[in-house]
Amino acid sequence: MSIALDGAPCFCGARGCWESFAGGGAMERAWLSGDPARQAKSAGEIFGAAAAGDVAAGAIVEAAVNATALGIANIAVAFAPATVVIGGGIAARWDRFSAAVDAELRRRNPILSVQPTIRLATFGAEAVLVGAGIAALDARDAKVSR
Structure with missing residues (x-):
């Protein structure tokens, strides 16, 4: 789902995709683009740095929160x-910013009488891997049945 018409290129080949703003990879790219001398950090490390008071990391987390809320608001x-189900890497850190996403979601959609309930996927951070495995099996089965 695109949330910015002229946004950054996404790994899927499109531009402005939600993942390219809210995903862990987006956070890691933002960290490195802020200062070329910085050591690479994982999204988890950026969350930790933000919690420890690092202003740059805090801004990156805030941008990810806003992008997450925007995507959920659009849905x-x-x-x-x-209900909206959250999976992948974001699910592993949901406790650190769920309240901020909820607040931003209410701010973006004040006219909705009922906001969706947000739940974590059963497989949490591994949801992406499970989905990829299922897609591979489906593709294999489609070839076998032809």
Whole structure:
């Protein structure tokens, strides 16, 4: 899902995708682009630095929170789901910023009478790997059945 028409290129080949703003890779790229002399950090390390008071890391986390909330807000307006399920790397750190996403979601969608409930995927941070495995099996099965 695109959240910025002229946004950064995404690994999928499109531009401005939600993942390119809210994902761990986006946070890691933002960290390195802020100062070329910085040591690379994982998204988890950036969250930790933000919690320890690092201003630059805090700004990166805030941007990821805003992008996450924007994506969920768009889904809420378009489809009015009762529940939104969060998976992948963001699920592993959800406790660190769920309140901020909830607040931003309410701010972005004040006219919605009911905000969606946000739940974590059963597989949490491994959801992406499980999904990739299922997609590979589906592709294999499609070839076998032809």
